[in-house]
Amino acid sequence: xxxxxxLRKACASALSDEVMCAAVGKMANIxxxxxxxxAASYPGFEKLRDWGRDRKxxxxxxxxxxxxxxxxxxxxxxxxAHFARNGPEALKIVTSIAADLGAVSAxxxxxxxxxxxxxxxxxxxxxxxxTETDLGEFIIQLAGEKPSHIVAPAIHKNRAQVAQLFHExxxxxxxxxxxxxxxxxxxxLRKRFLAADIGITGANFAVAQTGTIAMxxxxxxxxxxxxxxxxQIVIVGIDKMIPELSDLPGFLTLLTRSATGQAISxxxxxxxxxxxxxxxxxxxxxxxxxxxxxxxSLASGPFRQMxxxxxxxxxxxxxxxxxxxxxxxxxxxxxxPMGDVLSPLLWGMEAYGDLxxxxxxxxxxxxxxxxxxxxxxxHRKLREIREEAKGAPPGLKALAPALLAGHPLFYRAxxxxxxxxxxxxxxxxxxILPAVAGEWTICRELPEPxxxxxxxxxxxxxxxxxxxxxxxx
Amino acid sequence: MNRPQIVERYIRMARIAGxxxxxxxxxxxxxxxxxxxxxxxEPKIAAMSAxxxxxxxRQSIEAIVVSSGFEVRMPCKDPGGYTWDIGGVEAASVGLxxxxxxxxxxxxxxxxxxxxxxxxxxxxxxISIVLSDATGCIEGLADYFQQIGQRLPSRLTLATxxxxxxxxxxxxxxxxxxxxxxxxxxxxx
Ligand code: SF4
Numbered sequence: 033x034x035x036x037x038x039l040r041k042a043c044a045s046a047l048s049d050e051v052m053c054a055a056v057g058k059m060a061n062i063x064x065x066x067x068x069x070x071a072a073s074y075p076g077f078e079k080l081r082d083w084g085r086d087r088k089x090x091x092x093x094x095x096x097x098x099x100x101x102x103x104x105x106x107x108x109x110x111x112x113a114h115f116a117r118n119g120p121e122a123l124k125i126v127t128s129i130a131a132d133l134g135a136v137s138a139x140x141x142x143x144x145x146x147x148x149x150x151x152x153x154x155x156x157x158x159x160x161x162x163t164e165t166d167l168g169e170f171i172i173q174l175a176g177e178k179p180s181h182i183v184a185p186a187i188h189k190n191r192a193q194v195a196q197l198f199h200e201x202x203x204x205x206x207x208x209x210x211x212x213x214x215x216x217x218x219x220x221l222r223k224r225f226l227a228a229d230i231g232i233t234g235a236n237f238a239v240a241q242t243g244t245i246a247m248x249x250x251x252x253x254x255x256x257x258x259x260x261x262x263x264q265i266v267i268v269g270i271d272k273m274i275p276e277l278s279d280l281p282g283f284l285t286l287l288t289r290s291a292t293g294q295a296i297s298x299x300x301x302x303x304x305x306x307x308x309x310x311x312x313x314x315x316x317x318x319x320x321x322x323x324x325x326x327x328x329s330l331a332s333g334p335f336r337q338m339x340x341x342x343x344x345x346x347x348x349x350x351x352x353x354x355x356x357x358x359x360x361x362x363x364x365x366x367x368x369p370m371g372d373v374l375s376p377l378l379w380g381m382e383a384y385g386d387l388x389x390x391x392x393x394x395x396x397x398x399x400x401x402x403x404x405x406x407x408x409x410x411h412r413k414l415r416e417i418r419e420e421a422k423g424a425p426p427g428l429k430a431l432a433p434a435l436l437a438g439h440p441l442f443y444r445a446x447x448x449x450x451x452x453x454x455x456x457x458x459x460x461x462x463x464i465l466p467a468v469a470g471e472w473t474i475c476r477e478l479p480e481p482x483x484x485x486x487x488x489x490x491x492x493x494x495x496x497x498x499x500x501x502x503x504x505x
Numbered sequence: 506m507n508r509p510q511i512v513e514r515y516i517r518m519a520r521i522a523g524x525x526x527x528x529x530x531x532x533x534x535x536x537x538x539x540x541x542x543x544x545x546x547e548p549k550i551a552a553m554s555a556x557x558x559x560x561x562x563r564q565s566i567e568a569i570v571v572s573s574g575f576e577v578r579m580p581c582k583d584p585g586g587y588t589w590d591i592g593g594v595e596a597a598s599v600g601l602x603x604x605x606x607x608x609x610x611x612x613x614x615x616x617x618x619x620x621x622x623x624x625x626x627x628x629x630x631x632i633s634i635v636l637s638d639a640t641g642c643i644e645g646l647a648d649y650f651q652q653i654g655q656r657l658p659s660r661l662t663l664a665t666x667x668x669x670x671x672x673x674x675x676x677x678x679x680x681x682x683x684x685x686x687x688x689x690x691x692x693x694x
Contacts, residue, residue: 165682242655
């Protein structure tokens with residue numbers, strides 16, 4: 033098992049990388065801006081969000097039914113369906129397909145589900161070299177790093193660093209510009225596409241009615257991965273089901289407008305079965321691994337709507353915490369608000385119990401989430417569950433703020449006491465302050481006490497009429 | 506929306522996505538096509554899908570391509586089997602296909618596989634030349650699905666603009682995997 037995630041340490045180390053923080057912040061800013069514009073320019077976007085949530089409610093209430101239906105239709109179209117209860121089962125399925133083929137190389141199109149089960153490592157152990165083909169993923173794979181942003185995984189590296197990396201790993205000229213670097217990657221990756229024994233992809237949607245897989249990319253690597261290699265393996269979480277083909281246009285609109293602000297991505301690949309005789313593209317064999325990995329049990333619990341997530345990234349692009357610390361601090365496949373909730377649910381509270389704290393409860397994520405997932409509420413619930421699980425009665429230190437803030441009478445009384453203590457702050461030994469103000473003071477300055485009044489008494493006076501300074505109400 | 510309005514909307518959306526769209530009448534097509542082919546780089550090899558063209562149209566397009574100095578390769582070597590001329594398509598500097606339907610709402614080309622055709626010629630070469638009739642323009646994906654019912658091809662690609670990436674310093678760059686340039690000729694009366 034992994035060592036427990038330590039949010040404070042991880043944030044501190046992420047924040048020390050100023051280049052990364054600035055790059056991720058800038059990217060998130062751009063994406064949240066274009067998402068806003070794309071939502072505003074689509075008439076009925078809010079209604080479409082309601083529709084999307086309702087359709088996914090239907091799916092998460094009948095996960096198994098839709099997964100089985102999908103499998104049946106896929107097989108009727110000539111594909112092979114595999115069910116995997118958990119990560120290890122999925123890995124076994126994939127590695128045995130690879131072994132049967134005698135495969136030595138695979139190309140892969142960015143997929144979070146495969147990262148969730150650590151597929152690359154398992155394939156490598158089985159003697160299959162895996163190449164990530166999304167440019168950003170390819171860069172960080174060469175560098176041996178982790179993604180810092182869900183849409184732009186290598187955004188923390190500048191062109192000089194990428195040029196140096198390509199120079200060392202691919203033998204390109206040093207000091208190339210962006211345009212030339214993209215050409216170098218095209219040439220290097222095209223060779224691997226043509227030579228690969230297996231193409232591995234995820235799926236953005238799986239249409240139960242027709243056994244169809246739909247995936248979106250801007251680079252076209254998803255298209256190449258599913259067009260050239262003789263065998264394609266799709267790893268898809270059963271939460272990716274949508275009931276009917278007629279649901280696909282609406283979901284595509286929600287996904288691409290929320291993710292990158294585009295009316296549609298450059299490529300949407302809609303796959304129904306393997307290549308048929310005489311066709312110009314596609315694999316001879318199409319395997320789809322339907323992964324549960326805790327999803328069925330999520331569907332029957334209080335966090336059910338988490339299964340509706342489209343992995344669009346809008347919540348993180350709009351999250352003040354993510355925009356500040358970037359993806360690395362989460363140390364999880366799933367970062368940002370959706371990751372705060374999903375990581376502890378998938379990998380346990382012991383490993384990721386502190387992630388729900390990476391949230392200010394500002395509510396921006398829920399406002400922009402195309403599926404209207406109640407993310408702030410889920411953060412709160414997870415914190416409650418974590419505290420309850422600690423068992424022993426919580427100490428006064430943990431209880432006091434909750435109690436004080438929880439009841440207006442306590443809050444007012446508490447506020448008075450704190451103000452009085454603070455106004456004598458200069459006489460308090462500084463060592464006592466953290467004990468009084470808790471961990472709040474570790475990374476923040478205490479406000480200067482005793483200047484002006486507290487909000488409540490100011491408000492009460494203000495309600496009485498123009499205040500003494502002549503300010504108008 | 507009536508047909509000209511739908512086509513107009515398609516053109517607007519496709520141009521936003523970076524597609525070069527041109528409405529041409531049939532008599533002008535040879536000249537315009539030859540011009541675009543003239544701008545394509547070396548080697549002078551063109552990949553052309555074997556089927557999917559309107560009756561007799563493929564031959565006339567092939568004649569223009571050949572007279573522009575190009576050698577024509579067919580991605581699908583054997584329409585009844587599984588053999589490809591991958592090397593041939595990979596070497597091509599342009600790919601030409603007929604596209605039956607295109608979507609106004611998103612500016613997308615609908616590329617469907619079928620006997621003797623598929624996506625390789627619009628995927629591997631750096632330049633895609635796509636030809637359509639104006640009557641093939643429909644509003645959105647929902648309308649397309651309604652037209653085909655559940656008879657889905659094995660691969661259906663919605664291609665909207667050239668292949669692009671912003672993965673290095675968020676600088677938009679074209680042609681990272683697929684075509685760098687997509688030219689769409691719409692035949693109008
Ligand atoms: S939780 Fe919502 S906003 Fe966040 S990635 Fe998932 S669908 Fe997008």
